[in-house]
Amino acid sequence: MNEDVKGGAVAAGQLARGAALREVVDVGDPGAWLALDEGVRADPWYLPAPYGLPPWETTEEGARLTAALRGAGRFTAALRGGARFGAALRGGGGLTESQLALALCHRDGRVRQRALRQAVGHRELLPLVVVRCADWAEPVREPARGHLSRALDAETAVRLTPLVLRVGRRSRGDFAVALVSEVLCRAPREQFAPLLADTDRAVRRFAYRLAAGQGLLSPAELARAAARDEDAVVQSLCAEAALTALAKGNVEDGDVDDVVGLLVGARSARARSAGVTALRGLGRTERAVGFLTDRSGLVRACARYVVRQLGGDPLAWYRERCADPTDDALPPGAAMGLAECGERADAALLWPLLDHPAARVRAQAVAGLRTLDATDVARMRLLLDDPAPGVVGEATLALLPSAELLPEHWLMERLGTERPRWVRVSAYRLLDARGGAARLRAARRLLGDADERLRSRAELTVGRSLPSS
Template structure:
């Protein structure tokens, strides 16, 4: 026995005593749990951590069912069959497979055996799975499908995946619907793709999934299927109001096919760059010039949409439009200011004297964009400009960005300043600096604290 016994080790010892049911040993919906169970049983038996079970049914395991019955061979119990299917001996595993079809609870282990390193075991497991999977109840299918899909990464995992694909394409709609609610992401994606191809979901259902689902891959499949259904009155309103920019962009692109290209103008100022680009494309295909629309929107500071300055930079000209953006960096709305600064970054402006004052903006968003714009040129700015902004009395968002720029410009004072800020009275600043320095045991996150340091998943400074 190992010096430190895990809950799974204890459960396996219970199985060896016949005292544990399989559904109480592991979280059956997790494919990794089945793979770990298989591995730990093999190790436990092989290393003598548990006594090797006696399998009296093995001597008749390869005989026809009628002859086994005549000989009154004892049928394996659930726990004994589980242990046998994971035994280090290929002979035991192969013999156990002869009984596995009558025990749906062990189908995930049968699926694992389809990638077994022993050819005889592998072939027998494939026969059993091919016979049992099409008639499996929804519960067995729900726990076996995730294991099969996890096996795709293995050398011989494709056979079981192809079988699952064929079974789901012929399965009743209710069985497939159950897998759409699976907690395993790969299973849900796989099932959703087949359900969409089979037309089991209405266009409105597809559009709602695209708009509200939390899985990006499912969103994409649902949006594509919803648009292919060709029912714009049911699908477009949901797609155009989705939280995901990818889904909204699909809806905007579909406006042209639906004969509603003029509606794309409202998306020129969307928060997503992808959506803005799609809106510009749709308008150009409709014979309208998005650049003229952006210039008109930015010409009136009293009515400029928040992201119009950034859209102007994305399709405008630095010589003609940069001054318009500079003028909007003083706009009362912080969203307009930050959008203007982001637009100047798109124009690759290097006017340090005009950018530096923006590091003192009261809006964290504006300071963030100004810091990102200055980042490529940080080594060309006098370090005093950043040093003085790290001092006490400055807002936290200003001090954090200044310290970041100090690091990026390669200042020798960066480490000294960072060490000083570790002891700063402001808990948010202390937390960010400790994390930036890689200190162990960071302070607890203060209630309501915002993330002011590091990088987002898209690579932007956050």
């Protein structure tokens, strides 16, 4: 039993003893309702209870309630034998909210079915009605669906959406999702808005998908969401919807620049790539050229496509920019962009950039040479002592396939504690790539190292080398 279900079982016991629902269940947390649903039926074998009975049913109150719930007649007649539950009757009319919560989660389907009849009017229990909409038993499932259909309004749909989406992952859970979608499509804008800012990314995805499909948001609002939301799915969904609106001409002339500006100025590469792609339809070559050196490969690729479509030559532009290795204003992405669309002969323009004063330019030049498969081991190994970790990392990746060509003693020197950490990590990766005795000697040297990650990796390597008993 996991911790959530244990918590649900504890809550079930408190409800059976008469505690108020809001005192033991966080009614705003969908996980709390699901935990209660499972906790009521929990049967931990290690607890002192008769086999097959959840702990709450072994209490005097719980046993009396269960017997009452299973009765063939009305709840009220069955409950009159218990003083505690008899006192809870409301004008001779039914169970308390806490008792109904237990009944709605009960392991006996007949009990769940009867509880649904009395749950009408208890809006606080609608989350459990949502859960019962996916019940395996049809006599429970169908009344629950009818009850939810009659009780659901826009405000309640917004409140229940996080739980509905969780239940929607289950078999037979699609009904509640479809019902909530239908209600939300008719909801006023101000009621729907909280879902777009929900902390649960699954809720935001659902809300934005619904909003985009129903045209509830303007292209500018979609572009703003694509630029600001942290979730990649929301970014892509909203960016594509904004682009579709642009393509269909559903944007006022004065708003086109706002939409494109929001997209190309986004931190998300997905949003920027969508914005750059939109520049093609607007015929704005100059603005697309500015993204040929973007930090994202996806955006650079989109920019090259747009420039080509509008009659430009990205490769010539890259070659011209990389031709001067002393250009302090050279964007780092120019070197990688040249490698992405250039030929192996273009490596001649990248080698001089290994001495560029900007570390990011040097790192991108190394990455570009690796992309062009132009690795000169003698020249590249010198970069393992570069003061910039990013350059050392890229040089390591370039040298890994040629690790056996590097002198072992030279690499072992760089394992010394006086070296920067990124240099030591690089040397160990290359020694490890050599395999055989070199790998084992490097690992043994690091067995007592103060760097925990290096030491752990070395211990693992040495452990694997020992013969199995």
